[in-house]
Amino acid sequence: MLTLPREMVDAIVAHARRDHPDECCGVIAGKDGVATRVFAMENAERSPTGFTFDSAEWLRVYRAIDDADEDLLVVYHSHTATEAYPSRTDIRWSVNTPGASWLLVSTREPDVDEVRSYRIEDGEVTEEEIRIT
Amino acid sequence: MTIEVRIPTILRTYTDGQKAVEGKGETLAGLLDDLDGRHPGLRGRLVTEDGALHRFVNVYVNDEDVRFLGGLETALKDGDSVTVLPAVAGGAR
Numbered sequence: 001m002l003t004l005p006r007e008m009v010d011a012i013v014a015h016a017r018r019d020h021p022d023e024c025c026g027v028i029a030g031k032d033g034v035a036t037r038v039f040a041m042e043n044a045e046r047s048p049t050g051f052t053f054d055s056a057e058w059l060r061v062y063r064a065i066d067d068a069d070e071d072l073l074v075v076y077h078s079h080t081a082t083e084a085y086p087s088r089t090d091i092r093w094s095v096n097t098p099g100a101s102w103l104l105v106s107t108r109e110p111d112v113d114e115v116r117s118y119r120i121e122d123g124e125v126t127e128e129e130i131r132i133t
Numbered sequence: 134m135t136i137e138v139r140i141p142t143i144l145r146t147y148t149d150g151q152k153a154v155e156g157k158g159e160t161l162a163g164l165l166d167d168l169d170g171r172h173p174g175l176r177g178r179l180v181t182e183d184g185a186l187h188r189f190v191n192v193y194v195n196d197e198d199v200r201f202l203g204g205l206e207t208a209l210k211d212g213d214s215v216t217v218l219p220a221v222a223g224g225a226r
Contacts, residue, residue: 023224050224055191055198062141062218079225087225096189096219098143 002074002101002117003131004028008038013113015040016078016105023078024105025051029065030073039064048080050089074117076103084114086125094120101128134211136164140175141218147175161192162205164215179217180205191218 008028016024026041039061044054053061065072075097079087084104086094094102106114119126134157140148148154154172158164162180169176179190184205186192192199193216199207209215 025221025223045222045224047224047226049226050222052222053220055193055200055220056196058191058218058221059193059196059198059216075221075223077223082225087223089226090223093189093221093223096143096221102223 001129001131002103003133004035006132008035009115009130009132011038011040012076012103013105013115016107019043019078020107021048021080022046023048023051023080025053025075025077027061027065027072027100028074028076028103029068029070031068031070033073035073036068036070043077051077072097072100074101074103076105078105078107080107082106082108084116086118086120091120091123091125103130136209136211136213136215138164138168139214139216143219144175144178144217147172147178158209160203160205160209161194161199161207161215164209165205189220191220192216193218 023043025043027039028035029037042054042057043051045052084106101117102120103117117128117130119128135155137153139153156164156167158167165176179187181187186205194207
């Protein structure tokens with residue numbers, strides 16, 4: 001189960017809507033499993049079907065999290081025309097962020113917010129509940 | 134000549150858990166060859182069989198992504214700092 005404050009979920013959905021029709025991406029840092037802050041990041045691909053963390057920004061974000069003794073709790077991104085479920089590409093890349101949940105937002109419907117989170121281990125996807133506080 | 138190389142958590146199995154190691158080389162390629170001698174397998178995670186930088190990693194020299202410098206031929210000098218991070222990407226496609 002992933003616990004997130006309402007404001008963080010709202011910020012992530014707003015980010016996804018802002019970047020639509022391109023995919024958005026970012027991370028949530030946490031300490032001892034508790035979410036501390038959201039980093040809304042730049043999708044260097046600027047694509048409706050893919051994202052890549054901008055490399056210079058990723059170095060800054062990675063260091064900020066490390067310097068604060070926090071962990072990478074969540075990697076989030078949006079799908080703009082498909083469901084909020086990890087694609088094969090997502091599964092392949094998730095091996096680079098072991099321990100982090102992959103949270104997906106779908107912006108395929110203008111008035112429906114689809115926000116779902118997953119643990120991906122050894123190529124297997126397991127959905128986890130998002131508890132909003 | 135000494136160059137500090139910071140290693141991300143997921144690659145620390147190749148460095149006995151150390152978060153930073155030291156090496157030397159005139160270029161990034163030379164440095165990685167040097168490191169591979171003491172940390173076998175590390176180079177293989179950063180360079181493909183074709184001798185290209187692996188797309189699953191970002192390598193920075195003094196905080197600049199080497200893809201914008203000279204790639205594996207990026208020149209190095211004493212005191213330079215190299216950082217390796219896992220690349221992160223994905224998407225519906």
